[in-house]
Amino acid sequence: xxxxxxxxxxxxxxxxxxxxxxxxxxxxxxxxxxxxxxxxxxxxxxxxxxxxxxxxxxxxxxxxxxxxxxxxxxxxxxxxxxxxxxxxxxxxxxxxxxxxxxxxxxxxxxxxxxxxxxxxxxxxxxxxxxxxxxxxxxxxxxxxxxxxxxxxxxxxxxxxxxxxxxxxxxxxxxxxxxxxxxxxxxxxxxxxxxxxxxxxxxxxxxxxxxxxxxxxxxxxxxxxxxxxxxxxxxxxxxxxxxxxxxxxxxxxxxxxxxxxxxxxxxxxxxxx
Numbered sequence: 001x002x003x004x005x006x007x008x009x010x011x012x013x014x015x016x017x018x019x020x021x022x023x024x025x026x027x028x029x030x031x032x033x034x035x036x037x038x039x040x041x042x043x044x045x046x047x048x049x050x051x052x053x054x055x056x057x058x059x060x061x062x063x064x065x066x067x068x069x070x071x072x073x074x075x076x077x078x079x080x081x082x083x084x085x086x087x088x089x090x091x092x093x094x095x096x097x098x099x100x101x102x103x104x105x106x107x108x109x110x111x112x113x114x115x116x117x118x119x120x121x122x123x124x125x126x127x128x129x130x131x132x133x134x135x136x137x138x139x140x141x142x143x144x145x146x147x148x149x150x151x152x153x154x155x156x157x158x159x160x161x162x163x164x165x166x167x168x169x170x171x172x173x174x175x176x177x178x179x180x181x182x183x184x185x186x187x188x189x190x191x192x193x194x195x196x197x198x199x200x201x202x203x204x205x206x207x208x209x210x211x212x213x214x215x216x217x218x219x220x221x222x223x224x225x226x227x228x229x230x231x232x233x234x235x236x237x238x239x240x241x242x243x244x245x246x247x248x249x250x251x252x253x254x255x256x257x258x259x260x261x262x263x264x265x266x267x268x269x270x271x272x
């Protein structure tokens with residue numbers, strides 16, 4: 001199936017994710033955080049690894065969009081099995097998680113007047129006097145992915161001592177558990193309020209969920225939120241299993257003989 005079956009915006013979304021994380025976005029965020037002292041060798045290695053990860057995610061997001069439109073297509077996750085034992089599981093879980101965010105932002109595409117995540121986040125951004133340059137749910141999704149990719153990259157190139165990095169990783173796992181409790185409604189009211197306020201002051205990668213949270217059980221939002229919560233639980237299990245980074249040492253799309261293939265020429269990814 002060629003990309004002509006997908007709208008221009010769907011194709012644009014995949015192409016943007018394929019190029020993450022953006023160097024310009026990284027530099028802008030480093031400046032904002034005053035993060036200037038880094039290990040340049042580590043920077044290059046981690047950047048390549050992260051880009052490989054987002055390339056693979058883009059390929060499967062392309063596949064998920066085609067399946068959503070009712071077209072048969074081979075799951076690109078099956079082409080990763082000979083690359084790394086964990087690659088297939090990781091790609092499926094992470095891409096399903098991202099796709100669930102996209103659906104939460106879009107809502108019911110047959111009823112554009114109905115409440116969706118995009119409208120909620122836009123309204124909250126205006127209320128909080130935050131910049132909101134997005135004109136559609138897919139543009140917002142790309143913005144969220146950019147924010148995720150840059151934040152994740154900057155955490156991993158930290159030059160802090162090993163013991164401090166361990167604290168960061170432990171903190172990330174604790175934060176993941178707190179997020180799950182937040183989604184499940186298992187936090188004390190004060191704790192929930194404090195966590196949501198912290199997210200509302202954070203980058204887009206955290207702000208978006210804090211904006212939606214109070215609306216998660218409203219009728220138009222609830223079915224998409226429940227799918228997102230299920231995907232988040234799978235991500236949490238994956239995050240705690242620690243097989244992730246080694247899967248992205250090289251770009252993992254191969255043919256059945258184990259040779260690397262060009263996703264664009266094989267129709268697995270839309271051409272630029």
